[in-house]
Amino acid sequence: MLNFKVNEERCIRCGKCITDCPPMCISMQEGDFPVIQDENRCLRCQHCLAVCPTGAISILDLDPDNSIELKYELPTAHSMETLIKGRRSVRKYKKKALETKTITKLLETAWHAPTGTNAQAVLFTATTTAEATEELRKEIYSKLGKLLTDSDFDENDMRFKYLQMAYGAYTNHDVDVILRGAPHILIASAPKTIPLPKEDCIIALTTFDLLAQSMGVGTLWDGMLKWCVDDFFPELAHKLGVPEDHEIGYSMVFGHPSIQYRRTVQRAATEMNLVNRF
Template structure:
């Protein structure tokens, strides 16, 4: 059941919900009000376009009510603010040695969860290390595994440079894999989905941008991602990532110990305009 409800005293019978429904299952009934036939409910994509578009706030669906949603008018950043956010975000490799507030961390995850996914599948899974001690334990496990692979000559040829990370850790306890970050997030999704990799990357992008405006630094961590997913499957299992999930990517995050003063500049975009 999708629990599609219309408050008739509010409904203006404008038909916007019917026109905007991607599945075209909302029709205007004999009295001019939107309705969904029971046999059509299985075709609902659960996108909530109907709830979002209703100017009068008359439509509820899936147990969600318009009064509990944020109003969009006046709520978006202006173009210059968004441009500054996109151009100004930085990969953070220096963090303060402290945990984020638990409420802030939860908020970051909940907002990122609203990112778009293929066919609105919404099955991206967050694996979160929410305490510095947990990241330290993971680091020790990963470094122990990399040390073993290096000593046994088992590092893949394409990842031979990991030997440098191992030596720096063994000799100087310099952590170039996890960067002494207090937290880590892994996004994964069922391989059976139409777009598992894309879903994970979009969700992490949304997480990163929202984190930036909340004063939280982030780092897309390919070094840790490849180590865990490609070289040390036992670590993946210890993190509890399901076997049937595609490992999207790992992202470090926490309070930054560095602050940048301005955006950077790049050469012009590579653009091909189709004739």
């Protein structure tokens, strides 16, 4: 049940909830208040709740007064530009773990990222302690050693070359190239049955990445970790609690950075394809 309700004392009958409804399932007869005629068409996107200027719309038993008003604390274009241009891939971390409430805040906020058809099905799997991550690290390298010894790899397989390099760095120099010594890992997965599982995961991780940077938390998009838990050792994903019917979109490591960057870098000219006539 949607439990779509209109506070008649607040509603000014402006029609914004009707005009902004993506599946156009809200209507209003002259002199009446907005109603949803066909609940099966509703995407549960809450656009009606968000667009109402007086907070008159409630849906899914959600109180509009519990939402954050968007007139407060929106970042400026300059601050967003600085965040986007100033984010760095962090490869050096303090061994201290983040507080669980910080991890939860990051994940709860990042989960608001857009999803195809409003599926809202992304699952975040994260280690909350440095000890759990260390156990995963040890198991990855243990399995990797056996894999590189026992398997007949295609020498032209790029994954083989990178993982072989990582294993050598770890065993010969105690340098962790795969997890970079980070205290936490993050895997985004989604059911294979939804329209865009991989894309939804990457959008969610991008949102997490930018929010983390704004909170002083370092991140690194970790393709080698994804190879390990997705391509070569799926039993690790299962042990971490990733459902078997999920597709892993990508993975990250994160934590307190042990370095601080002081300025943005200067990229080459942006590649653009600007079409002004078709």
